[in-house]
Amino acid sequence: MSEPQEKVDISALKDTFLECPVCVEHFNQTDRRPRLLHSCLHAFCTQCLQQLLDKEGKGQITCPLCRQVHKIPGEPGTLPVDPVRAKLVDFVQIKNEGKAPCTDCPAGSPAESRCQECSVYLCKECAYVHRRHRLTHDHPVISLSGVLEQPLNTFAQGHFCTHHPKHQLEFFCASDETLCCLSCTVVEHKGHDFQKLDEAAKKRQTELEASMLAVNVNVQQLRQRRLSEERRQTAIAEAQAKAKSDVNTHFTRLIRIINERKSHLVRDIDERSSTMLSLSKKEVEAIDQTLAVAESTETYFTQAKEKAGVVEILQMYPAIKRSLDAAADGQGRSTNGTGSCDDIYSHKWKYCRKIGIRSRLRERVY
Numbered sequence: 336m337s338e339p340q341e342k343v344d345i346s347a348l349k350d351t352f353l354e355c356p357v358c359v360e361h362f363n364q365t366d367r368r369p370r371l372l373h374s375c376l377h378a379f380c381t382q383c384l385q386q387l388l389d390k391e392g393k394g395q396i397t398c399p400l401c402r403q404v405h406k407i408p409g410e411p412g413t414l415p416v417d418p419v420r421a422k423l424v425d426f427v428q429i430k431n432e433g434k435a436p437c438t439d440c441p442a443g444s445p446a447e448s449r450c451q452e453c454s455v456y457l458c459k460e461c462a463y464v465h466r467r468h469r470l471t472h473d474h475p476v477i478s479l480s481g482v483l484e485q486p487l488n489t490f491a492q493g494h495f496c497t498h499h500p501k502h503q504l505e506f507f508c509a510s511d512e513t514l515c516c517l518s519c520t521v522v523e524h525k526g527h528d529f530q531k532l533d534e535a536a537k538k539r540q541t542e543l544e545a546s547m548l549a550v551n552v553n554v555q556q557l558r559q560r561r562l563s564e565e566r567r568q569t570a571i572a573e574a575q576a577k578a579k580s581d582v583n584t585h586f587t588r589l590i591r592i593i594n595e596r597k598s599h600l601v602r603d604i605d606e607r608s609s610t611m612l613s614l615s616k617k618e619v620e621a622i623d624q625t626l627a628v629a630e631s632t633e634t635y636f637t638q639a640k641e642k643a644g645v646v647e648i649l650q651m652y653p654a655i656k657r658s659l660d661a662a663a664d665g666q667g668r669s670t671n672g673t674g675s676c677d678d679i680y681s682h683k684w685k686y687c688r689k690i691g692i693r694s695r696l697r698e699r700v701y
Contacts, residue, residue, distance in 0.1 A: 352638055355380040362424045369420035373654040375403040375628050376635045378420055384411035401627035418647040419639050437461055449482050451475040507535035536645035539652045546659035553663055554629050561622045564615050575608040629662035
């Protein structure tokens with residue numbers, strides 16, 4: 336007797352991967368289907384995306400997590416469903432509720448079984464028709480309890496061609512970078528370069544892993560730059576405080592001569608400090624945005640490697656690759672040449688020289 340297949344540990348699935356970040360409701364297969372924004376690979380439910388689109392307008396949605404702008408050609412329902420999350424949602428729903436609605440009947444009666452070939456859930460009546468129909472009589476139909484016993488095999492089947500719905504996806508067209516069935520190879524993709532699904536998925540997963548390594552290097556550099564900017568902000572604030580303190584001390588000693596210059600110098604120091612702090616903060620914001628895209632892509636890719644099949648890997652390969660390429664190239668903005676902390680302190684001396692008190696200021700106390 337063969338050993339039972341390893342089951343999926345439901346506790347290992349993070350809620351943050353199966354719930355909408357906006358409404359904090361779990362994804363489902365009806366009104367809260369997980370849909371992807373390809374600009375950043377963040378997923379939100381259909382309802383929340385519709386609300387975001389209505390609020391922002393202009394045919395675009397700004398990602399609530401990383402602020403990337405995503406153009407929407409139509410309604411949120413036109414956005415692609417995340418195949419990785421959708422598969423997990425399907426399994427979790429059956430695991431938690433022990434039921435699923437029938438896919439075939441309009442009433443959505445409780446399903447009792449699932450067709451492995453068609454990837455549909457069937458109630459008792461629809462299952463009877465399914466087994467009797469000449470096109471589906473030989474399809475393997477298993478009970479919902481059987482679905483839970485072998486989740487990896489169950490949810491890995493049933494990927495059909497969009498051009499030929501009755502045919503399963505069997506090949507990857509390297510010429511067009513798309514999945515196709517046997518009929519596609521002699522019609523839509525005649526004469527193209529075809530690869531087996533396992534071979535194509537392995538090759539592209541290797542490419543993504545290499546890109547991920549490059550992104551990780553970039554992430555480390557960005558984190559170092561962010562730390563450097565935080566230290567720079569502290570130094571600017573300290574220099575600002577010290578410069579203002581020195582200015583006040585000297586103007587107290589030279590009450591009449593320098594008093595009219597005092598407010599001007601203090602204001603100048605504040606303006607310069609504010610400008611440099613503002614530039615530094617913008618640098619940090621740019622770094623945070625790049626880090627957010629890199630981290631969300633890494634999280635998504637990690638889940639995809641662990642939970643997705645070869646078809647899902649291939650379906651999401653273009654989006655993940657674009658996101659990784661963008662993250663690997665992103666270095667943030669540079670504020671080099673905007674001035675140093677010493678500029679704040681030394682800038683006041685030119686005013687002192689103009690009014691002839693340079694020799695007196697040499698007696699200043701630090």
